[in-house]
Amino acid sequence: MGENSGYKDYVAGLLAGVATVAIGHPFDTVKVKLQKHNTEAHGVKYRSGLHCTSRILKTEGVKGLYRGATSSFVGVAFESSLLFGIYSRTKLALQGGVQISGPQPQVIIPSAAYGGAIISFVLCPSELVKCRMQIQGTDSLVPKSSRYSSPLNCAVETIKTEGVKGIFRGGCTTLLRESIGNAVFFSVYEYVRYYMHSRVKAASSNHSNLIDMGIGIMTGGLGGVAIYRRAGLKGCYTGLGPTLVRAFPANAAAIVTWELAMKILGIKHD
Template sequence: MAFFNSLLFGIYSQTKQSLQGGVQTSCPQPQIIIPSAAYGGAIISFVLCPSELVKCRMQVQGTDSLVPKSSRYSSPLDCAVKTVKTEGVTGIFRGGFTTLLRESVGNSVFFTVYEYVRYHLHLKLQAESSQHRHLIDAGVGVVTGGLGGVAFWSAVLPLDVAKTIIQTSPDKSSTRNPFRVLNSIYRRAGLKGCYAGLGPTIVRAFPANAAAIVTWELAMKALGIRHG
């Protein structure tokens, strides 16, 4: 996650700067934020998909009592190697399209919420004493990152549910179309089934993304990089 977040924030910042054409503005511009975030999400999906496939398969293998221990993966590397041997190189990228959709849409939502909430909070707090500036900035980072994370997962959790099913299905010939998977879930369990695991995901999303944003902004300050 450290690598993926570094890649995502780096691509987002550079793409945003390129689209701005060197013109710095504090007011959020959705025509710049959304394509920058979607592009960053699309790029990281290519490295995120294989790692998530391994993670998901390692997580669910112990839940199926019908799978003998001899057939279980002994390590993440063992899982990756066996996947490539049995399913080919494309097997390790199973669920890639769904991951790309999740990351592109999700990060567009995340960075839009982050940029707008950050902008309006700073407008309200700009008159505060400079001696409390660091605490105020950290507080803004917590709120913007946390709300952005909650918005991300609220928007794309169904795609994540579909991705997990696609990546962990024992039937390797089953559909890789996330919309067919979600349609099947909806007919069987309704909207609630498409949002399975929402509670734990939201509980994790707020502190995790708050920490990521606060760290990102502190790092930019320490490096003398201006937030555009």
């Protein structure tokens, strides 16, 4: 990786974040709806994630699945840019500026945990706004007079009524989750990627872009599932099903986009 390619790492990460939201946001909306309505005494009861999805499409259309996506695209794109950029640059620094063949846990884990800790300060307010916008769907119990007109309005009103600490509610938990979660994600990604590439090279000399994409889908998807399986027992988490279903395609899209962007930008990967 060239010395002057630092900004390119952040650009590649930003594109990965856009892909994550485009693929994963509908699943996230369903999860939030299940968590909101199935825990209210007089709320709408959804039998499953599929029932919830069909209800949203019927009452709100496709745009209902992307409710709150504006703040997600901005927040996740910025967060992803920081995460992948910091991870790449920190990993390179810990390796002494030299590309090393084979994953090293003493490099991967601190790089990923550091990146996760930094992005938690962006992710916390972004997630809070996104969830509040998702909850106020057309079939919600939230009265029209109390609805937020936009993600910015939601953020401003939250700060007005709850103060700055209100927009960072749950910050410590988010920091811990992102540090540990990303250490797990990148560890799984790097080890599975190294193993699969080694097997492919041993089996065939024809290493195509299609094979790279397939490996990216598998490594990103498995890394995402490894994170979300840490969420807890199903009985303790309403909406865990859509979260697990989302984990594979959303993270697969992120990794494939990240690796493709790095290749286009001329960034050398280990």
